[in-house]
Amino acid sequence: LLTESQRDRLEVVLVSPRNPLNIGAAARALANFGFSRLSVVAPYEPHWREATSAVGAEKLLRNARRTQYLAEAVADCSLVLGTATLSHRKPEQPVIRLPALAPIIQEKLARGSRVALVFGSEKRGLTRDDLALCHHLVEVPTHPAQPSMNLAQAVAVCLYELSAPRNEDSSAIAGPGAPASDLTAADPPATAGDLGLLAEVVAQAMAAANYSPAIMRNANHRQMHLLLRRLTLSHGDARRILGLFRRILWQLRRRREPN
Amino acid sequence: LLTESQRDRLEVVLVSPRNPLNIGAAARALANFGFSRLSVVAPYEPHWREATSAVGAEKLLRNARRTQYLAEAVADCSLVLGTATLSHRKPEQPVIRLPALAPIIQEKLARGSRVALVFGSEKRGLTRDDLALCHHLVEVPTHPAQPSMNLAQAVAVCLYELSAPRNEDSSAIAGPGAPASDLTAADPPATAGDLGLLAEVVAQAMAAANYSPAIMRNANHRQMHLLLRRLTLSHGDARRILGLFRRILWQLRRRREPN
Numbered sequence: 001l002l003t004e005s006q007r008d009r010l011e012v013v014l015v016s017p018r019n020p021l022n023i024g025a026a027a028r029a030l031a032n033f034g035f036s037r038l039s040v041v042a043p044y045e046p047h048w049r050e051a052t053s054a055v056g057a058e059k060l061l062r063n064a065r066r067t068q069y070l071a072e073a074v075a076d077c078s079l080v081l082g083t084a085t086l087s088h089r090k091p092e093q094p095v096i097r098l099p100a101l102a103p104i105i106q107e108k109l110a111r112g113s114r115v116a117l118v119f120g121s122e123k124r125g126l127t128r129d130d131l132a133l134c135h136h137l138v139e140v141p142t143h144p145a146q147p148s149m150n151l152a153q154a155v156a157v158c159l160y161e162l163s164a165p166r167n168e169d170s171s172a173i174a175g176p177g178a179p180a181s182d183l184t185a186a187d188p189p190a191t192a193g194d195l196g197l198l199a200e201v202v203a204q205a206m207a208a209a210n211y212s213p214a215i216m217r218n219a220n221h222r223q224m225h226l227l228l229r230r231l232t233l234s235h236g237d238a239r240r241i242l243g244l245f246r247r248i249l250w251q252l253r254r255r256r257e258p259n
Numbered sequence: 260l261l262t263e264s265q266r267d268r269l270e271v272v273l274v275s276p277r278n279p280l281n282i283g284a285a286a287r288a289l290a291n292f293g294f295s296r297l298s299v300v301a302p303y304e305p306h307w308r309e310a311t312s313a314v315g316a317e318k319l320l321r322n323a324r325r326t327q328y329l330a331e332a333v334a335d336c337s338l339v340l341g342t343a344t345l346s347h348r349k350p351e352q353p354v355i356r357l358p359a360l361a362p363i364i365q366e367k368l369a370r371g372s373r374v375a376l377v378f379g380s381e382k383r384g385l386t387r388d389d390l391a392l393c394h395h396l397v398e399v400p401t402h403p404a405q406p407s408m409n410l411a412q413a414v415a416v417c418l419y420e421l422s423a424p425r426n427e428d429s430s431a432i433a434g435p436g437a438p439a440s441d442l443t444a445a446d447p448p449a450t451a452g453d454l455g456l457l458a459e460v461v462a463q464a465m466a467a468a469n470y471s472p473a474i475m476r477n478a479n480h481r482q483m484h485l486l487l488r489r490l491t492l493s494h495g496d497a498r499r500i501l502g503l504f505r506r507i508l509w510q511l512r513r514r515r516e517p518n
Contacts, residue, residue, distance in 0.1 A: 141423055
């Protein structure tokens with residue numbers, strides 16, 4: 001089971017929520033399952049104000065962090081999980097079904113890492129740009145005839161899954177959480193902020209080297225974000241690669257194009 | 260996993276629900292998890308009419324059964340489970356925590372029995388008279404500081420638990436390294452040859468960018484080999500990174516050092 005301090009390292013992020021009742025109900029679900037950190041990205045202002053009176057979650061909503069962009073909200077998290085129903089889009093990241101998620105997150109939290117669980121807006125879910133900031137997608141196994149869940153209910157189901165005591169708890173932790181684990185004993189995993197900075201410098205180097213025509217830049221940028229997340233970099237390795245690309249960028253810029 | 264006809268033997272019963280939004284959201288949760296039988300006991304009439312337009316659950320609500328008393332709603336069920344948070348009352352029945360419930364219900368449904376899952380009203384939960392009709396109580400393991408769940412969220416969490424695929428099909432998901440390996444099913448891991456070629460081109464780009472003084476080159480080269488192996492690159496990703504470094508190297512070489 002998660003300790004109090006482990007729960008405090010889980011950040012629940014709502015991107016552009018519209019319905020004030022949903023915001024309040026999502027906050028209440030956090031409180032129901034013992035979580036306290038809520039971030040709201042670019043909420044619709046009047047509805048946000050209306051939301052802050054959810055029964056039993058007033059304090060949690062008052063303490064919620066507000067950011068303009070998803071990148072800010074997840075900057076200090078080393079594992080960012082986007083929730084999706086996957087009925088429409090073919091995902092570009094690995095997909096974890098919710099019943100398999102708990103050990104993966106528990107292992108991360110137990111090591112002191114911060115984890116973000118990101119929910120899209122009621123209408124459209126997470127955009128492609130939002131998804132490019134996620135390491136994995138989490139799929140709630142819903143019925144194909146009605147796959148799309150209410151926002152607050154999706155939050156409740158995910159947090160229930162993470163906090164419910166299960167018999168195989170102890171043994172499961174050694175299992176599927178493993179990918180990033182061996183390399184990072186001494187070197188903590190790269191945070192979303194590390195990866196954002198690295199992506200920015202690599203993109204500048206790409207531009208300085210005329211790597212891709214302007215028309216391809218957005219697509220390449222997204223691809224690069226996805227690639228960086230597939231690599232499960234450590235903090236130290238992200239710094240090393242950043243150092244190399246900064247040097248390359250500086251050299252490309254100080255040299256003239258030949259005539 | 261539950262078959263279609265097993266799902267049809269699970270009756271979700273809402274006793275005296277007040278909030279039309281909750282009724283609609285509860286119906287949607289049934290649809291999300293592939294259930295279809297909803298009974299409503301003594302609803303508050305105007306709110307019931309208002310509820311019947313829940314997004315994606317209209318048909319389910321139209322087909323919902325209405326009864327005056329709980330006893331009628333559960334009359335043909337051989338297992339009646341009352342949901343409760345148990346913070347106030349000392350229960351008189353055996354209590355099953357939700358994570359342990361699925362096998363009990365699945366076994367009943369598989370034998371052809373009907374099972375009712377009963378939810379009380381938002382304000383007061385199930386009364387003593389209601390509870391007297393239940394074989395067992397089901398407890399959703401919530402946090403003591405905020406044990407009381409929103410009605411529709413409680414319905415969603417319970418139905419998720421009953422329908423989520425667990426151990427039997429964990430092989431589809433789990434195994435060490437699961438997240439990274441799903442994605443690379445189509446994209447095989449980079450070979451030593453891929454990594455050797457990539458290391459060579461990165462080293463040339465480092466040299467062309469005067470990244471490290473000559474005396475550090477061997478050490479840096481070794482570090483970079485180690486780093487490339489830590490990344491567990493796929494073949495496709497190694498090709499992508501190689502393409503970028505080839506472009507950078509070419510640009511660095513064709514430009515002159517400024518005097």
